[in-house]
Amino acid sequence: MDLTNSQEEYLKTIYILKNTKNEIRVTEIANKLGKTKASVNNAINSLKQEKLINYEPYGQIELTKEGESLARKIVEANDIVKLFLIEILGSTEENAENEAKAIKTVLSDDTLNKLARYTHKELGLSSLDCGYDINNQRCIECARRNV
Amino acid sequence: MDLTNSQEEYLKTIYILKNTKNEIRVTEIANKLGKTKASVNNAINSLKQEKLINYEPYGQIELTKEGESLARKIVEANDIVKLFLIEILGSTEENAENEAKAIKTVLSDDTLNKLARYTHKELGLSSLDCGYDINNQRCIECARRNV
DNA sequence: TTGATTTGTTAGCTATATCTAACATTATAT
């Protein structure tokens, strides 16, 4: 039931595009990820099979409830790693983006939570331990500041 | 010329076994990595093709100069990530081992250096910035403490 | 409204990485 890196990448992209455009096109995903339309087609069919998106040929791409929640988690994991790389280690935005993408797929929820809490604390966003939990409610402070 | 994750994993294992045993057997690698002997066979042939190991059927596995240096780097990257996960985030040894393995393959040299320096500094192993560089000489303090 | 352009799909190929099963070689023990 676990997604492959590739599937996560596609799901993340769909989620992000959903929040900026009203229509998602296969071509758009392909361009964004630097893949061919054929590859995207394969990918969305595999996501459909996993019931993470609804899709009919030539139709709209829609995230299912499960797909949406999984995507949210993936994006959030990405943000956690990126924040750490940029703010704590001093990586560049571009570098952080690339590496976060790859790293987030291999970290356990527990590690992600630890990393988020550590980073928040170091940055003074929370006093001691914000109790961040990627699967549940985010700490109020973190939510307010969107970190 | 870049190795795949899988190749890195095999190379790392060979390097580590070399330092503990005088003989490396295909079966041993297979057990250590939880793969079949057939898979190991494929892998060592691909490493041979990359000139990272010397190997003749039924013979000894030997790291070439290039293989040895690459392996050293992989192991060191692994240690950097593991140290951070355990000492800074408080992960368990087991968890850190698993995640470090996966993470190290995607981090740039630059990020690894930053992570090492950050961890060393936080742990008080170095005063300010130990100047750790995975490709060159390690800082004297780090080398002495083997971190 | 119809032809051109854009968008999406399908078929078939490639490469990596795994597996199982069968076979070959080497080592061991009596």
Place this chain on the structure above:
DNA sequence: ATATAATGTTAGATATAGCTAACAAATCAA
């Protein structure tokens, strides 16, 4: 010295993830 066990190899299958090229459907413009 030879049978058995351990070790190593090969062949062939599967799955993922990508590609190109050819085709199909939808959209747009004249």
